Amino acid sequence: MPIKSYLALSISGRKEELMTALRNLHQCEVVPAKNQDVLALVTDTPNEKEDDILKEKIEALDSLKLLSLVSGFDTPHN
Amino acid sequence: MNKSATNRRSFIKKMAMMSAMTAASSMFPGILFANEQEKGIPEDANLDWKKGPCRFCGVGCGILVGTENGKAVAVKGDPNSSVNKGLLCVKGYHQIMCIQSKDRLTHALVKKNGSYVRTPINDALDLVASKMKETITNHGKDSVAMYTSGQSTIPEGYIASKLMKGAIGTNNLDCNARLCMASAVTGFLTSFGADEPMGCYEDIDHADYFVTWGNNMAEMHPVLFSRMLEQKALRGAKIIDFATRTTRSSTASDRSILFEPQTDLAVANAICYEIIKNGWVNRSFVEKHCSFSKGLTDMGYGLEDHYEFTDKPQKIDFEAYKEFLKDYSPELVAKYSKVSVRDIKYLASIYGDPNIKVVSYWCMGMNQHTRGTWINNLVYNIHLLTGKISQPGNGPFSLTGQPSACGTAREVGTFTHKLPHGVVTNQEDREMAARIWKVPVENIPSKPTYHATEMFRAVDRGDIKFIWVQATNPLVSLPKTSRYRPGMEKESCFVVVSDVFPTPTSDVADVILPASWHIEKGGLYGNSERRTQYWDKMVEGPGETTPDAWMFIEVAKRMGYGDLFPYSKENHVEEIFNEYRQFHEGAKHGMAPLEVLKKESGVIWPYVNGKSTQWRFNAKYDPACSNGEDFHFYGKPDGKAVIWQRPFEEAPEKPDQEYPFWLNTGRVIEHWHTGSMTRRIPVLHQAMPNAYVEFHPDDAKTLGIRNGENIKITSRRGSCNLPASINERGLPTKGQIFVPFFDENMLINDVTLDAFCPISKEPDYKKCAVKVEKA
Numbered sequence: 001m002p003i004k005s006y007l008a009l010s011i012s013g014r015k016e017e018l019m020t021a022l023r024n025l026h027q028c029e030v031v032p033a034k035n036q037d038v039l040a041l042v043t044d045t046p047n048e049k050e051d052d053i054l055k056e057k058i059e060a061l062d063s064l065k066l067l068s069l070v071s072g073f074d075t076p077h078n
Numbered sequence: 079m080n081k082s083a084t085n086r087r088s089f090i091k092k093m094a095m096m097s098a099m100t101a102a103s104s105m106f107p108g109i110l111f112a113n114e115q116e117k118g119i120p121e122d123a124n125l126d127w128k129k130g131p132c133r134f135c136g137v138g139c140g141i142l143v144g145t146e147n148g149k150a151v152a153v154k155g156d157p158n159s160s161v162n163k164g165l166l167c168v169k170g171y172h173q174i175m176c177i178q179s180k181d182r183l184t185h186a187l188v189k190k191n192g193s194y195v196r197t198p199i200n201d202a203l204d205l206v207a208s209k210m211k212e213t214i215t216n217h218g219k220d221s222v223a224m225y226t227s228g229q230s231t232i233p234e235g236y237i238a239s240k241l242m243k244g245a246i247g248t249n250n251l252d253c254n255a256r257l258c259m260a261s262a263v264t265g266f267l268t269s270f271g272a273d274e275p276m277g278c279y280e281d282i283d284h285a286d287y288f289v290t291w292g293n294n295m296a297e298m299h300p301v302l303f304s305r306m307l308e309q310k311a312l313r314g315a316k317i318i319d320f321a322t323r324t325t326r327s328s329t330a331s332d333r334s335i336l337f338e339p340q341t342d343l344a345v346a347n348a349i350c351y352e353i354i355k356n357g358w359v360n361r362s363f364v365e366k367h368c369s370f371s372k373g374l375t376d377m378g379y380g381l382e383d384h385y386e387f388t389d390k391p392q393k394i395d396f397e398a399y400k401e402f403l404k405d406y407s408p409e410l411v412a413k414y415s416k417v418s419v420r421d422i423k424y425l426a427s428i429y430g431d432p433n434i435k436v437v438s439y440w441c442m443g444m445n446q447h448t449r450g451t452w453i454n455n456l457v458y459n460i461h462l463l464t465g466k467i468s469q470p471g472n473g474p475f476s477l478t479g480q481p482s483a484c485g486t487a488r489e490v491g492t493f494t495h496k497l498p499h500g501v502v503t504n505q506e507d508r509e510m511a512a513r514i515w516k517v518p519v520e521n522i523p524s525k526p527t528y529h530a531t532e533m534f535r536a537v538d539r540g541d542i543k544f545i546w547v548q549a550t551n552p553l554v555s556l557p558k559t560s561r562y563r564p565g566m567e568k569e570s571c572f573v574v575v576s577d578v579f580p581t582p583t584s585d586v587a588d589v590i591l592p593a594s595w596h597i598e599k600g601g602l603y604g605n606s607e608r609r610t611q612y613w614d615k616m617v618e619g620p621g622e623t624t625p626d627a628w629m630f631i632e633v634a635k636r637m638g639y640g641d642l643f644p645y646s647k648e649n650h651v652e653e654i655f656n657e658y659r660q661f662h663e664g665a666k667h668g669m670a671p672l673e674v675l676k677k678e679s680g681v682i683w684p685y686v687n688g689k690s691t692q693w694r695f696n697a698k699y700d701p702a703c704s705n706g707e708d709f710h711f712y713g714k715p716d717g718k719a720v721i722w723q724r725p726f727e728e729a730p731e732k733p734d735q736e737y738p739f740w741l742n743t744g745r746v747i748e749h750w751h752t753g754s755m756t757r758r759i760p761v762l763h764q765a766m767p768n769a770y771v772e773f774h775p776d777d778a779k780t781l782g783i784r785n786g787e788n789i790k791i792t793s794r795r796g797s798c799n800l801p802a803s804i805n806e807r808g809l810p811t812k813g814q815i816f817v818p819f820f821d822e823n824m825l826i827n828d829v830t831l832d833a834f835c836p837i838s839k840e841p842d843y844k845k846c847a848v849k850v851e852k853a
């Protein structure tokens with residue numbers, strides 16, 4: 001059950017748009033920086049396959065300039 | 079999933095979010111996350127939020143700590159604090175995570191037959207008092223010493239001073255602020271006769287230009303840097319970074335100008351040369367409010383034990399000063415500073431333009447300098463010549479490192495030469511201290527003894543036979559620890575360490591006392607902008623942890639000084655502050671009363687007629703001005719600030735054939751000083767788990783060094799092995815390497831040089847010569 005954290009950089013001035021788009025993806029938690037076009041993003045998916053699908057969806061967002069992985073955790077199923 | 083798995087999962091998510099934010103803070107200068115503090119607080123939580131200052135840096139952000147069932151569970155920025163307006167940096171958010179650390183010092187430990195034995199606190203304090211007394215009886219008052227901290231609270235510093243100077247009668251008290259702020263103090267005193275900045279953080283909202291002198295604010299003063307970036311975005315304010323290394327601050331600045339180590343002295347003089355040459359001097363300001371002086375030169379560097387120096391100021395006139403500056407034309411200075419003529423003229427034009435408001439910021443780059451007092455003086459010269467001082471958005475601003483380097487070390491005066499008001503050499507100041515402390519004036523010696531470096535030399539020599547180290551970790555933070563660690567291990571000195579966590583310093587102690595962390599006791603801190611911040615005790619500390627001030631009082635009582643320390647355990651913070659406040663009564667340094675400090679998120683002194691003085695020496699804002707003019711530098715008897723003639727002099731040790739690199743040391747955003755707290759905060763430790771040595775890529779290529787490779791750095795004092803870092807956090811200039819000092823497993827201070835500024839006695843951690851080789 002992967003949990004991953006990323007830094008997502010929006011295209012200049014489109015931080016709000018990126019934040020809304022990410023929040024609409026459900027498996028994402030987002031905290032926007034107060035003073036830069038950067039979002040801290042945590043994804044929480046049930047398995048690797050869904051994690052890959054989610055990542056593809058995120059990377060397809062228009063307002064995203066760059067996605068950079070910070071950390072990954074895999075928690076066991078229970 | 080069951081409940082514990084859910085909790086674990088949400089904990090991991092929180093850690094993942096924190097990791098992302100921590101990574102962001104090291105990649106994007108000045109980045110702040112406003113909502114983060116609320117994350118991880120259970121929705122049904124009924125938290126009690128209490129205000130206080132951040133435990134870490136001298137910015138002094140206001141925090142709110144959320145407590146539940148007697149435990150601190152959350153931290154957020156205090157929206158009422160004008161310092162940080164609800165925001166915090168990555169260290170600030172995570173600060174309370176260290177107090178639960180498994181290796182927390184919870185009980186006193188006494189060394190018996192080579193191993194530590196858990197001992198009731200009262201027995202340990204008995205032992206400390208009896209050892210101190212016995213040492214004084216056998217070897218005299220000056221055989222005992224205390225070394226405290228800019229992280230001590232105001233009451234703690236005050237009690238330390240009263241015990242050592244008033245009760246025992248020795249000036250053997252110094253503190254770690256000697257290692258970071260002493261040059262700022264002597265700079266202020268020599269130029270203005272009064273310590274601490276004339277302006278305040280609100281300058282950021284008014285300045286057109288910020289010139290940072292050897293100061294990586296994005297990592298060291300992140301909340302202030304984010305305020306500068308905000309003004310850059312809002313109003314087009316410009317940031318000019320003048321440094322010896324390209325950092326996160328440089329990349330976020332409008333212009334980065336690099337100089338050869340030590341030549342800031344020459345460049346500052348060249349700026350003054352240009353200001354005069356181009357007719358940019360504010361003549362009426364200089365005529366009315368400035369005088370000119372020169373001091374001794376070729377002072378040496380304090381490398382030998384018992385080194386002493388006293389400056390002999392001599393008045394000069396403007397013409398003599400102008401003549402002196404002839405050696406500092408941009409053309410001459412460019413030759414050795416590696417700053418182009420164009421850049422020197424550019425810097426001068428910013429300061430020289432009467433329509434531009436400019437603030438200069440600095441911290442360790444200028445203070446940890448063998449000519450630290452001089453470079454402070456020289457930057458003041460620039461502001462004085464142009465009259466850009468003591469006005470909103472115009473002024474020189476020396477930033478502090480530690481949370482109460484100003485409040486405790488400088489204002490209370492936990493230096494060997496200081497008293498809570500004034501200095502030990504001044505009869506009136508001694509009389510005031512004797513009156514308030516209720517001790518005979520003869521108790522207070524009139525001669526300063528050991529500054530920090532000399533204090534640890536005296537331990538090594540065997541002259542000091544008892545030392546009590548409080549809230550600091552000198553065996554990681556002193557220069558040339560290769561000498562001072564074996565010195566402290568010697569049988570000749572009984573070592574007491576009070577701290578929150580074990581450190582390499584507590585490792586050599588005979589007695590370890592378990593100290594309360596800041597929110598486990600009440601206290602007051604004073605930050606860089608003269609802001610005093612009060613907080614109440616918020617949670618109980620574990621085991622027998624005890625506030626440092628109370629441990630000092632208990633020892634004082636056991637030594638027979640009970641009458642002088644009549645404070646109650648419950649209210650000692652208030653009682654001590656009310657006593658201390660008497661030292662600063664009046665319009666020049668009046669401190670707000672406790673009832674005001676309890677309500678407000680910090681109050682700037684001088685606090686006069688219910689109002690803070692934001693810009694000192696300017697009659698418009700400062701009620702202490704009394705000369706009938708616009709400005710009054712009342713710290714000096716003639717009411718004038720001093721423009722100092724100070725030359726460029728070389729560093730004591732420069733790269734040569736055998737040791738071909740400059741070594742520069744410093745900090746990183748994730749860690750607070752020697753890392754004893756922040757390395758116990760998992761998210762910060764994971765983000766920056768160990769120190770490293772930065773190379774310029776060309777040097778790395780020439781030496782065939784790859785990223786991560788283990789490198790041995792050697793100086794004439796010692797050596798240290800670290801992994802190489804190329805094109806990562808910072809970029810040193812060619813011929814220079816940089817190492818952060820937070821890592822107790824990679825002690826770079828075994829390599830550094832214990833040379834210091836002869837006036838301030840502050841060591842220079844930024845320049846010595848080393849060689850590098852693959853380990």
Ligand code: SF4
Pocket residue numbers: 132133134135136137138139162165166167168169170171299300301302
């Ligand atoms: S900038 Fe300094 S005072 Fe503010 S939160 Fe960060 S460490 Fe604390």
